[in-house]
Amino acid sequence: LQLIKFLLLTCILHVYIYIHIYICTYTCIRLFNFLRTYATAPSSSPRDLTVLPAASGDPEAVLLNWQPPKYSNGDIEEYLIYYTDRVMLADKDWTIHYVQGDKLSHEIRNLLPKTKYYFKIQARNVKGRGYGPLSPVQTFAPFGLGSRPTATVLSSSEKGSNLRWSDLLSVLSSNPMYIAVVVAFFALILLCIVLVAACGLKR
Numbered sequence: 001l002q003l004i005k006f007l008l009l010t011c012i013l014h015v016y017i018y019i020h021i022y023i024c025t026y027t028c029i030r031l032f033n034f035l036r037t038y039a040t041a042p043s044s045s046p047r048d049l050t051v052l053p054a055a056s057g058d059p060e061a062v063l064l065n066w067q068p069p070k071y072s073n074g075d076i077e078e079y080l081i082y083y084t085d086r087v088m089l090a091d092k093d094w095t096i097h098y099v100q101g102d103k104l105s106h107e108i109r110n111l112l113p114k115t116k117y118y119f120k121i122q123a124r125n126v127k128g129r130g131y132g133p134l135s136p137v138q139t140f141a142p143f144g145l146g147s148r149p150t151a152t153v154l155s156s157s158e159k160g161s162n163l164r165w166s167d168l169l170s171v172l173s174s175n176p177m178y179i180a181v182v183v184a185f186f187a188l189i190l191l192c193i194v195l196v197a198a199c200g201l202k203r
Contacts, residue, residue: 042132076101
């Protein structure tokens with residue numbers, strides 16, 4: 001039993017050391033990538049995003065206007081406009097329009113009639129390979145969903161109500177560190193249970 005106890009304590013110590021080494025290594029890699037890729041990217045999102053009916057009167061089109069980021073860290077090379085009619089989708093599943101950096105407006109056509117849409121925007125400058133943060137989400141309800149078209153900022157509570165378990169699973173699957181930590185945590189608990197049981201048998 002003394003040998004079993006020693007082996008279990010050794011295993012627990014090795015798991016503990018492994019977790020810390022893994023976390024430190026992963027953190028250093030992420031920090032290095034951040035400094036290399038995003039250090040000169042815009043540090044704020046484009047401002048004052050508004051969504052209006054298209055000037056042409058097309059009910060299936062909208063006009064977006066915005067202002068450059070307050071902290072662009074250089075000339076803006078490109079804007080990315082995200083839009084969807086399902087706000088719970090991951091960012092990668094939103095439709096994206098690419099707009100030249102010298103533009104501050106863009107018309108989006110061929111929208112579904114009588115459908116509420118959600119819009120947000122981010123910027124990339126000429127120095128940074130990464131993109132800046134996304135702007136707050138703006139919603140647009142066209143004619144047919146109310147007395148007139150409306151555009152509002154989506155509140156954090158409304159966005160939170162749309163979170164699903166699939167979003168959590170997506171985060172876990174996209175970040176191996178979380179999975180490793182969870183597995184190591186449960187392995188540590190199992191080893192502790194075995195150790196307690198072994199001590200009980202000894203008594």
